Amino acid sequence: MTEVNWIENQDGSLWLKEDDRGNLQIHYRLKEILYSEQSPFQHVSIVDTADFGRTLVLDGVVQTTAIDGHIYNEMITHVPIHLHPNPKKVLIIGGGDCGAARELTKYERIEQIDMVEIDELVVKACKTYLPEVSGNLSDPRVRFVFDDGVKFVKEKEQVYDCIIVDSSDPVGPAEVLFEYDFYASLKRALKDDGMMVCQSQSPIFHPSILKQTATHIRSLFRYAKTYTAVVPTYPGGLWSFTIGSKKYPIDPSSARKETVTTKYFNRGILESCFVLPEFMNELLNK
Ligand code: SAM
Incomplete structure (x- = not known):
């Protein structure tokens, strides 16, 4: 099971780091982590992102967002x-x-x-x-x-x-x-x-x-x-x-x-x- 990757930059900004097969990383600037829990199946979180608004993330992978x-x-x-x-x-x-x-x-x-x-x-x-x-x-x-x-x-x-x-x-x-x-x-x-x-x-x-x-x-x-x-x-x-x-x-x-x-x-x-x-x-x- 993949860990969720929140990363904090030197300027104090918080980012979600999505990893696709170890070959590609996509970083989303976060405004807030609204929900973060481990279920029996996967890590479930809802975050508020700067560009895409509220976003569902499962095992660190973006699933759907308020904007797209x-x-x-x-x-x-x-x-x-x-x-x-x-x-x-x-x-x-x-x-x-x-x-x-x-x-x-x-x-x-x-x-x-x-x-x-x-x-x-x-x-x-x-x-x-x-x-x-x-x-x-x-x-x-x-x-x-x-x-x-x-x-x-x-x-x-x-x-x-x-x-x-x-x-x-x-x-x-x-x-x-x-x-x-x-x-x-x-x-x-x-x-x-x-x-x-x-x-x-x-x-x-x-x-x-x-x-x-x-x-x-x-x-x-x-x-x-x-x-x-x-x-x-x-x-x-x-x-x-x-x-x-x-x-x-x-x-x-x-x-x-x-x-x-x-x-x-x-x-x-x-x-x-x-x-x-x-x-x-x-x-x-x-
Ligand atoms: N639109 C999204 C995308 O393509 O990334 C995915 C939508 S939805 C969040 C996917 C859902 O499939 C998840 O909530 C997950 O728990 C569910 N899921 C995964 N494996 C499943 C299974 N074997 N049976 C039923 N639901 C499953």
């Missing part, structure tokens, strides 16, 4: 929800900051949102200290289950229209959320016309994880596609997501037209996010 968290949370939810013709039952695996659940509550057509998060402390901390991201958690359609997503999904068959894997990086408790067997369980837990999406990491810094994730999903689902968004606090900014669909082609131009209030996502982004730069086409298709 909406980009990731909108893109992991609105893209699959627009592409599925009639999503009613949605499962989120992970997603402890509750930003994805919050985006889903914007759709009246969704009847049930199950959220399976391994670490209750993440939800408690975000509810108290990160309302900018966690938003309206009193919506009765949101049902929290505090359990391992792998175990939960294994016991389900043909239940969900959409499954959103909103996981942390593939280290610690989230490592299993990037494995072939887990995606195979997701496929079983989806209805015959279901869709799943997961965050598939940085195409620049973690190309092998993206390649492996996309390969698993392509081998299991009839249709699979990768899309991107720019999330400034994730290493490299450019971030990838991969969708698998059992029945419907992943065709943004024929996606349902629906009005939803967002800060990043819109129709043009939906249609363009599947256009990949050449280095990604080469990585995914060679």
Whole structure:
């Protein structure tokens, strides 16, 4: 388990030092540490940063922030929800900051949102200290289950229209959320016309994880596609997501037209996010 790295500069300023695989460090100037606890799974903290406002940090790694968290949370939810013709039952695996659940509550057509998060402390901390991201958690359609997503999904068959894997990086408790067997369980837990999406990491810094994730999903689902968004606090900014669909082609131009209030996502982004730069086409298709 990684230690959280707060560092104090000679001028007395406090910094969070995020370390990506021992190869890259990103430093955030801190105004205040609001919450810092060890859970049975990871170190959980909420800090107030100079540029990104309140920020959730797990094992020293930034997960979501008040300033750019909406980009990731909108893109992991609105893209699959627009592409599925009639999503009613949605499962989120992970997603402890509750930003994805919050985006889903914007759709009246969704009847049930199950959220399976391994670490209750993440939800408690975000509810108290990160309302900018966690938003309206009193919506009765949101049902929290505090359990391992792998175990939960294994016991389900043909239940969900959409499954959103909103996981942390593939280290610690989230490592299993990037494995072939887990995606195979997701496929079983989806209805015959279901869709799943997961965050598939940085195409620049973690190309092998993206390649492996996309390969698993392509081998299991009839249709699979990768899309991107720019999330400034994730290493490299450019971030990838991969969708698998059992029945419907992943065709943004024929996606349902629906009005939803967002800060990043819109129709043009939906249609363009599947256009990949050449280095990604080469990585995914060679
Ligand atoms: N948006 C963030 C990102 O990409 O960095 C991640 C969102 S959310 C904070 C990720 C959540 O996944 C964490 O709260 C973590 O506790 C949860 N998680 C990790 N492994 C899990 C597992 N096996 N089952 C369920 N939840 C898990």
